[in-house]
Amino acid sequence: MVEVNAPIAARKPIERIHHGDVFVDDYEWLREKIDPEVLAYLEAENVYTDAQTAHLGELRDQIFEEIKARTQQTDMSVPVRDGDWWYYGRTIEGQQYALQCRCPAEPDEWTPPELTPGVAVDGEQVLLDGNLEAQGHEFFALGSFAVSDDGNLLAYAVDNEGDERYTLRVKDLRTGQLLPDEVTDTFPGAMWSHDGQYIFYPTVDESWRPDTIWRHLLGTDKAEDVAIFTEPDERYWVGIGATRSRKYLVIEVGSKVTSESRVLDAADPTGEFTVVLPRREGVEYSLEHAVVAGEDRFLILHNDGAENFELVEAPVSDPTAQRVLVAHREDVRLEDMDAFASHLVLGYRRGAVTRLAIWPLDGAGAHGYGELREMEFDEELYSVGAGSNPSWDAPTLRMGYGSFVTPSCVYDYEFATSTLHLRKKQAVLGEFDPADYEQIREWAIAEDGVRVPLSIIRRKGDGGVEAGAPAPTLLYGYGSYEASMDPAFSVARLSLLDRGVVFVVAHVRGGGEMGRGWYENGKMQAKRNTFTDFIACGQHLVETGVTTPAQMVAEGGSAGGLLMGAVANLAPELFGGILAIVPFVDPLTSILDPSLPLTVIEWDEWGDPLHNEDVYHYMKSYAPYENVEAKDYPPILAITSLNDTRVLYVEPAKWVAKLRAVKTGDAPLLLQTEMSAGHGGVSGRYDKWKQAAFEYAWVIATAKAGAAQ
Numbered sequence: 054m055v056e057v058n059a060p061i062a063a064r065k066p067i068e069r070i071h072h073g074d075v076f077v078d079d080y081e082w083l084r085e086k087i088d089p090e091v092l093a094y095l096e097a098e099n100v101y102t103d104a105q106t107a108h109l110g111e112l113r114d115q116i117f118e119e120i121k122a123r124t125q126q127t128d129m130s131v132p133v134r135d136g137d138w139w140y141y142g143r144t145i146e147g148q149q150y151a152l153q154c155r156c157p158a159e160p161d162e163w164t165p166p167e168l169t170p171g172v173a174v175d176g177e178q179v180l181l182d183g184n185l186e187a188q189g190h191e192f193f194a195l196g197s198f199a200v201s202d203d204g205n206l207l208a209y210a211v212d213n214e215g216d217e218r219y220t221l222r223v224k225d226l227r228t229g230q231l232l233p234d235e236v237t238d239t240f241p242g243a244m245w246s247h248d249g250q251y252i253f254y255p256t257v258d259e260s261w262r263p264d265t266i267w268r269h270l271l272g273t274d275k276a277e278d279v280a281i282f283t284e285p286d287e288r289y290w291v292g293i294g295a296t297r298s299r300k301y302l303v304i305e306v307g308s309k310v311t312s313e314s315r316v317l318d319a320a321d322p323t324g325e326f327t328v329v330l331p332r333r334e335g336v337e338y339s340l341e342h343a344v345v346a347g348e349d350r351f352l353i354l355h356n357d358g359a360e361n362f363e364l365v366e367a368p369v370s371d372p373t374a375q376r377v378l379v380a381h382r383e384d385v386r387l388e389d390m391d392a393f394a395s396h397l398v399l400g401y402r403r404g405a406v407t408r409l410a411i412w413p414l415d416g417a418g419a420h421g422y423g424e425l426r427e428m429e430f431d432e433e434l435y436s437v438g439a440g441s442n443p444s445w446d447a448p449t450l451r452m453g454y455g456s457f458v459t460p461s462c463v464y465d466y467e468f469a470t471s472t473l474h475l476r477k478k479q480a481v482l483g484e485f486d487p488a489d490y491e492q493i494r495e496w497a498i499a500e501d502g503v504r505v506p507l508s509i510i511r512r513k514g515d516g517g518v519e520a521g522a523p524a525p526t527l528l529y530g531y532g533s534y535e536a537s538m539d540p541a542f543s544v545a546r547l548s549l550l551d552r553g554v555v556f557v558v559a560h561v562r563g564g565g566e567m568g569r570g571w572y573e574n575g576k577m578q579a580k581r582n583t584f585t586d587f588i589a590c591g592q593h594l595v596e597t598g599v600t601t602p603a604q605m606v607a608e609g610g611s612a613g614g615l616l617m618g619a620v621a622n623l624a625p626e627l628f629g630g631i632l633a634i635v636p637f638v639d640p641l642t643s644i645l646d647p648s649l650p651l652t653v654i655e656w657d658e659w660g661d662p663l664h665n666e667d668v669y670h671y672m673k674s675y676a677p678y679e680n681v682e683a684k685d686y687p688p689i690l691a692i693t694s695l696n697d698t699r700v701l702y703v704e705p706a707k708w709v710a711k712l713r714a715v716k717t718g719d720a721p722l723l724l725q726t727e728m729s730a731g732h733g734g735v736s737g738r739y740d741k742w743k744q745a746a747f748e749y750a751w752v753i754a755t756a757k758a759g760a761a762q
Contacts, residue, residue, distance in 0.1 A: 062710035149737030150183025196241035215731025246322035261650035309657030346421030497593035525756030532563035533612035561586035603759030610634030618677025629759035685718035
C-alpha cells in the first residue's frame with residue numbers, strides 16, 4: 054500500500070484589520086472555490102482521510118448493514134386527510150428517495166386507511182417520485198410541496214446542487230403533465246391562492262436572505278410576476294404562509310429578535326396585505342385565526358414584557374384590543390399555538406421537556422373557552438408535538454411522540470372523546486427491545502453555578518459506577534439559536550449503544566431547553582457560557598464515572614461545530630476525539646463580511662463585530678480559527694460540503710490547515726469534503742446511512758482506542 058502523507062496547505066498571508074487589530078490569515082486563499090489549487094487541496098485531504106480510515110472499512114460496512122437490517126425499507130407514512138384525499142409518503146427498498154402519493158377519501162372519513170407498505174393502493178396517485186426527479190443528479194432535495202385547494206395542481210421546488218437554490222414547477226395532477234410555469238432561484242415556502250390561480254413564493258437577495266414575496270399568475274411568464282412585498286432591512290427575512298383556517302394569507306417578517314405579520318383575506322389574492330401589529334425592536338409574535346363564540350379572532354403569541362411568551366386574543370378588526378388567555382410564567386416557555394375549528398392546541402416546555410395541551414372552543418367556559426388539558430405520558434424524557442394537520446375542521450389532532458429509547462409514534466387524538474389512537478409506531482426490525490436501553494436525566498454544575506441538564510442514553514449495565522467501569526462515550530452538543538435538542542429515537546444510534554458506547558446530550562445554554570432565558574444567556578456577549586457549559590458536562594461525566602477523557606468523543610454540527618472548535622481550544626485534554634460536522638469554526642471572518650450569506654441577519658445572534666469593537670474582541674477571544682495554538686489536540690474529524698451556503702466549506706478547510714501547521718503531537722487530523730452536497734450533507738437515504746456509518750465507525754474506534762490507553 055502506498056503511504057499517503059498529510060496535505061500541507063500553502064501559507065499565503067493576508068492582513069485583516071479591524072478596530073486597530075491586525076490578524077494575519079495564512080489560509081483565506083482557500084475561499085476561492087473555483088481555484089484549481091483549492092479543489093486540488095480539498096481532494097488531497099479526501100484522499101488522506103480515505104487512507105487514514107481505510108482500516109475502518111469492515112466496521113463501516115457492518116454498521117451500514119445494521120442500519121439497513123433494522124429499517125423497514127419499504128414503508129409509508131400515516132395518511133393525512135386534506136380535502137377529498139388522503140396524502141402520504143412511501144419508500145421502496147433499494148430506492149434512495151420517497152414517493153409522495155395520495156388516494157381518495159370517503160365523505161366524513163377521518164380514520165386513516167390501513168395501507169400496507171409495498172401493496173398497491175386502490176386509486177393511488179403518485180404526485181412526485183423523488184427518484185425520478187433525482188435521475189442524472191448527484192444531489193436532490195425537495196423544497197416547496199403545495200397542492201391547490203381544489204386538489205388539481207401541485208407546486209413543488211427542487212434543488213439539484215445542494216446550494217438551496219430551488220426551481221419551482223407546477224404539475225397538473227389530473228393529467229400528470231408539467232405546466233409551462235417555471236421559476237428559478239426560489240426559496241422554499243410556496244402557497245396557493247384559494248382559487249388556484251396564483252402562487253405566492255419567496256426569493257433571496259445576493260446574501261441569501263429571503264427578502265421578497267412574489268405573486269405568480271398561473272400560465273404567465275416569470276417576467277410578469279409581481280413583487281408584493283420586499284423587506285429592505287438586511288436583518289430581516291420574509292416568508293409566506295396561511296392561517297390554519299386558510300381564511301388569511303400571512304407574510305411573516307422576522308429578525309432574530311423582532312417579528313411582524315401582514316395578512317390578506319385569501320379570497321382576495323390580488324389585494325393588499327395589512328400589518329397586524331407594527332414591528333417593535335425586541336418584540337416577537339406569531340398569530341393564528343380562530344372562531345370563538347361565533348366571532349373571528351386573532352390569537353397572538355408574543356414576548357412583549359413576557360420573556361417566555363404569553364398568549365392573547367383580539368378581534369380581527371382591532372388586534373391591539375387584547376385579552377390575555379395564557380399568562381407568562383417563569384417556568385414555562387410557550388412555543389407553539391395551533392387553532393382548529395373546535396379546539397386550540399398549545400405546545401410548550403417545562404423542566405426541559407416538551408408538553409402539549411388541548412383547549413376546547415366549546416362556549417362552555419369564560420369567553421367561549423373550555424377547560425385546558427395537558428396530555429400526560431409515562432416516560433421521564435420524551436418529545437411530543439402536533440404533526441401534519443392541514444384540515445381546520447378535522448375532529449382529530451395528528452401528533453407525534455417519541456423518546457431516546459421509544460421509536461417515534463404517530464397518534465390521532467380524538468377531540469370529542471379525549472381518546473388517543475396509535476396509528477403507527479416506527480418499525481425497528483431484528484431483536485430490538487426498548488427495555489434493553491435506558492435514558493436518564495442528570496445535571497452538571499457550570500462554572501457559574503448554573504445547573505445544566507444532560508440526557509444519558511445507554512444499554513442497561515453499560516458505563517458508569519453501577520456498571521463497574523467507565524465506558525466509551527459520545528457527548529453531543531449544539532447550544533445556539535434557541536434550538537432544543539429534544540429526545541428523539543435513532544435506528545443508526547443503536548449501532549453505537551450495542552457496542553457499549555454511551556450517548557449523551559448536553560443541553561447547554563444558547564439552546565432553548567430551559568426557556569428563553571436559557572437562550573439569552575448563551576448568545577451575544579454571553580456566548581462563552583455555551584462552551585463552558587459543555588466542558589462542565591464533560592467533567593460531570595468523568596467525575597461520576599460514566600467515562601474517562603480518553604474515552605470521550607465530542608460531537609457537534611454547524612453552530613454546534615463552533616462549540617467543537619471552541620472546546621478543542623479551551624479543554625483539549627478533556628476529550629479523546631472531536632467530530633465536527635459542517636463546523637462554523639471561522640465565525641469572526643464570516644460575521645465581519647456583510648456580503649456573505651446571512652451575515653447581517655446573524656448580527657442579532659452573535660453581535661456586530663464590524664461596527665462594535667467590544668463585540669469584535671469578544672468574538673475573537675473564542676473564535677476557533679483565531680485561537681488555534683501550538684499544543685496537543687485530540688484526534689479531530691471535520692466534515693463539510695463544497696456547496697454549503699450556510700457554513701461555507703472554507704471554514705473547516707482553513708481550520709484544519711491551520712491546525713495541521715500549528716498543533717503539536719501526532720493525534721490524527723482529518724478533513725472530509727463532500728464535493729456534491731450542501732449543509733445537510735448527502736441527500737439519498739442509503740448515502741446518508743453510509744455517511745452515518747463512516748462517522749460512527751470513527752467515533753467507536755477513537756473512543757475505544759482511548760479505553761486501551
